[in-house]
C-alpha cells in the first residue's frame with residue numbers, strides 16, 4: 096500500500112533536509128519536491144499532491160512566527176498530518192448490526208474486482224458469525240451471473256439472480272425482499288461495472304440504490320488506477336451515497352495511490368484491501384492502525400499522541 | 402520566468418538555448434504529462450531527452466523558447482507513439498490462410514483489464530472482414546470465464562473451444578489450434594486468465610502456453626486507467642516472456658490493446674507509458690463495452706491531448 100513504501104522515501108527526504116545547516120525556503124522546497132515525486136509515482140492525484148505542498152508551506156510559515164521553534168520538527172509534523180488526513184477521512188465506516196438485515200451494495204469501475212470482492216466480503220463476515228447472501232444485479236456483463244453463482248457455490252453462500260430479467264433494479268429488489276424474509280442478516284448486492292462518462296449506467300446505479308435502500312455502499316477500486324481515480328470516484332459519490340472503499344489487487348506491485356484519491360473524493364474510509372484472487376486473500380484495513388504502523392518505519396515517534 | 406518565456410532573438414538574430422531557459426518550461430510540461438496519467442518515470446525520461454536535444458541548439462528567428470521546447474516535445478512524443486513495426490492483422494491472416502494454417506492471437510494481461518471482452522470485439526471485427534473465427538477458452542481458472550465466452554460466441558455465432566475449468570491452459574490451446582486447422586478456421590483467438598506480473602507460477606504457466614503454441618501474435622491487453630503501474634506491467638510481462646522462451650525462439654509482446662479508453666477522457670497518458678516501455682505498437686484501443694467499440698490509435702490526436 097502506498098504509504099508503507101512512502102514512509103521510507105519521506106524519511107529520506109526529511110533526513111536530507113536535516114543535514115542542511117539552515118532550513119531555509121530552498122531546503123524546504125527541495126524536500127517537498129522529493130516527497131511530491133514519491134507521491135506522484137504512487138499515483139496520488141496531482142492536485143492532492145499540490146495541495147499537500149501548499150498546506151505544508153503555509154503551516155510552516157505560520158509556525159515561523161513563533162520564534163525558537165524547531166523548524167524541522169514543524170515541517171515533519173505538517174507533512175505527517177497532511178498524509179494522515181489523506182488516508183483517514185472524517186467519517187466512520189458503517190458497522191454491521193446483528194439481528195437485522197444489513198444491505199450492502201457494491202459499485203465501481205469495470206473490472207475493478209467487485210464480484211470477487213463481494214464474495215470475499217461475504218465469506219469474511221460469515222466467519223464472524225453473520226449469515227450472508229448475495230444478489231447479482233449485473234445483467235450486463237456476459238457470464239456475470241455464472242461468475243457470482245460459482246463463487247457463491249464454492250463459498251457456501253446462497254445467491255439470487257436471473258438469466259432472463261433485464262432490469263437490475265427489479266432483480267435487486269426481489270432478491271433483497273426474499274433474503275429479508277428468509278432472515279439473512281447480511282444481504283450483498285453486486286452491480287455492473289460503470290464509469291462516469293455513461294449517464295445511463297449511472298442512472299441505473301441510482302435506480303438500484305433507490306430500490307434496495309442499502310445501509311452501506313462500498314466503492315471498489317483497483318489499486319493500479321492512476322490519475323483518473325479522483326474524478327471517477329467523485330462522480331460515483333455524487334450519484335449514490337458511497338460510505339466505504341475497498342482497494343483491490345494490492346498483491347501486485349501497485350502502490351495504490353489512486354485509492355487515496357478515492358478516499359478523498361468519497362470522504363469514505365478504506366475498510367478492506369484485496370491481495371489476491373482467492374477468497375481468503377482479503378485483509379481488514381484500519382487507517383489509524385495503518386498510520387501507526389507507518390510510524391514504526393520512521394522517525395515519526397512523538398507525533399502520535401499530539 | 403516570464404523573462405525566459407519571452408526570450409526572443411538577440412541582435413545577431415539567433416539565440417542559443419541554455420539549460421536555465423529550458424528547464425522551467427520542461428518542468429511545467431512534465432507536470433502536464435503526469436496530470437494526463439503518463440507514468441512519472443516515463444515523463445521524466447522523455448523531458449530529459451528533449452532537454453538534451455534542445456540545449457545548445459539555436460533558436461529560430463521570432464520563436465519563443467517555450468514554443469521551441471514544446472515543439473521538440475511534440476516531436477519526441479510523436480516518435481515514441483509511432484510504431485516501428487506495423488502490424489497488419491488482416492494481411493498476416495491472409496498469408497497464413499494461403500499456407501492452410503490458422504492464424505492465432507493470444508490475449509494476455511493483468512486481472513480485469515478487458516481481455517475477454519476485447520477478444521470478442523476482435524472476433525467481431527474479423528468476422529466483418531469475412532474471417533472464420535474460433536475462440537479458445539484458456540482461462541480455466543476464474544469463475545464464469547467459460548460462460549462469459551460462451552455468451553459472446555453464441556451472440557456472435559462463432560465456435561467456442563472449451564474444456565471447462567481447472568485444465569492446463571497450454572493443452573487446451575493446443576487442442577483448439579489442432580481443431581481449428583481441421584475445420585479450416587482462419588483465426589483462433591486465445592483467451593487467458595488475468596494475472597499479476599509478479600506472480601511467478603502464473604507467469605510461467607503463461608509462458609508455457611505461448612512457448613508450446615507459438616502464436617502468431619501476442620497481444621498485451623492493458624487498461625488506459627492504469628497509472629504508474631503500467632511501467633512495471635509492461636516491463637515484467639515482456640521480460641518474463643523473453644527470459645522463459647525456449648532456445649532458438651523469442652516470444653515477447655508483439656502489440657498492445659489498450660482498453661477502457663472511454664473512461665479516461667483527456668488522461669490518455671497510459672498509451673505513452675506502455676509504448677515507451679515495451680516498444681510495441683498499440684494495435685487497437687477499446688472505447689466501450691459493445692462489439693463495435695474498437696478503434697485505431699490516432700497518434701496526432703493523442704499528442705495534442707497530452708500537450709493541451
Ligand SMILES: Nc1nc2c(ncn2[C@@H]2O[C@H](COP(=O)(O)OP(=O)(O)OP(=O)(O)O)[C@@H](O)[C@H]2O)c(=O)[nH]1
Pocket residue numbers: 203204205206207208209210211212233236286287288289343344345346347368369370371372512513543595596597
Ligand atoms: N490479483 C488479484 N486479482 C483480483 C483481486 N480482486 C479481483 N481480482 C481479479 O480481477 C478480475 C476482475 O474481477 P471481477 O470481480 O470480475 O471484477 P468486477 O468489478 O466485478 O468486474 P465487472 O463486473 O466486469 O465490472 C478477476 O480476474 C479477479 O479474479 C485481487 O485482490 N488480486
Ligand SMILES: Nc1nc2c(ncn2[C@@H]2O[C@H](COP(=O)(O)OP(=O)(O)OP(=O)(O)O)[C@@H](O)[C@H]2O)c(=O)[nH]1
Pocket residue numbers: 205206236288290510511512513514515516517518519540543546593594595596660661662663664686687688689690694
Ligand atoms: N468502458 C469500457 N469497459 C470495458 C472495455 N473493455 C472491457 N470493459 C469492461 O471491463 C470489465 C472486465 O472485462 P473482461 O473482458 O472480463 O476483463 P478480463 O481482462 O478478461 O478479466 P479477467 O479474465 O478476470 O482477468 C467488463 O465489465 C467489460 O465490459 C472498454 O474498452 N471500455
Ligand SMILES: [Mg+2]
Pocket residue numbers: 209210211233236239285286287288
Ligand atoms: Mg462483476
Ligand SMILES: [Mg+2]
Pocket residue numbers: 516517518540546592593594595
Ligand atoms: Mg477474462
